[in-house]
Amino acid sequence: NAGVTQTPKFRVLKTGQSMTLLCAQDMNHEYMYWYRQDPGMGLRLIHYSVGEGTTAKGEVPDGYNVSRLKKQNFLLGLESAAPSQTSVYFCASIKGAGLVQYFGPGTRLTVT
Amino acid sequence: GIQVEQSPPDLILQEGANSTLRCNFSDSVNNLQWFHQNPWGQLINLFYIPSGTKQNGRLSATTVATERYSLLYISSSQTTDSGVYFCAGNTGGFKTIFGAGTRLFVKA
Numbered sequence: 001n002a003g004v005t006q007t008p009k010f011r012v013l014k015t016g017q018s019m020t021l022l023c024a025q026d027m028n029h030e031y032m033y034w035y036r037q038d039p040g041m042g043l044r045l046i047h048y049s050v051g052e053g054t055t056a057k058g059e060v061p062d063g064y065n066v067s068r069l070k071k072q073n074f075l076l077g078l079e080s081a082a083p084s085q086t087s088v089y090f091c092a093s094i095k096g097a098g099l100v101q102y103f104g105p106g107t108r109l110t111v112t
Numbered sequence: 113g114i115q116v117e118q119s120p121p122d123l124i125l126q127e128g129a130n131s132t133l134r135c136n137f138s139d140s141v142n143n144l145q146w147f148h149q150n151p152w153g154q155l156i157n158l159f160y161i162p163s164g165t166k167q168n169g170r171l172s173a174t175t176v177a178t179e180r181y182s183l184l185y186i187s188s189s190q191t192t193d194s195g196v197y198f199c200a201g202n203t204g205g206f207k208t209i210f211g212a213g214t215r216l217f218v219k220a
Binding site for chain 1: 113116143145147153154155156157160198200206207208209210211212213
């Protein structure tokens with residue numbers, strides 16, 4: 001099993017550009033999450049999904065959209081990137097409520 | 113919202129030393145977990161410990177849910193233990209809240 005994978009690993013955007021981050025898991029997990037991690041801080045939840053076709057807002061959802069069209073994939077979109085969105089983005093998944101979270105390797109995004 | 117406080121924020125140890133990291137929650141949480149983020153950024157789950165005590169090799173964790181805190185013990189520390197340790201919990205539903213982390217550096 002590959003576990004949780006993220007694409008791309010690195011990206012540089014200019015202000016106003018758009019992009020989509022892909023998270024994929026091959027563990028048949030129900031729940032998937034997108035977090036951002038800024039220097040010196042813990043992870044903050046952007047959006048999450050409790051199943052295919054469902055999404056919900058986390059702590060810091062503004063400026064991001066998500067979709068979960070397939071159970072194994074969770075996409076994070078930035079429609080108009082801003083420098084404040086420069087961060088490392090992590091995806092995670094869990095099989096069910098109350099179980100261990102598995103994280104992807106992260107995507108380092110810089111917005112200039 | 114719920115606040116997660118971790119202490120100490122930074123810790124430097126000599127290889128072989130023991131340490132205790134603490135995580136306090138401002139309100140009751142479910143599904144408390146400890147994670148290690150290595151120097152390359154990878155996040156690894158160490159313990160899922162909503163209550164009680166668990167041990168895994170040189171690491172152990174204790175959660176006292178009624179008093180809203182959890183402790184992570186590292187014994188006989190090694191340089192490979194360096195990194196950032198996070199605790200996290202759910203506040204009901206599926207939203208997970210992370211602490212700011214404890215940055216550990218173990219000197220050879």
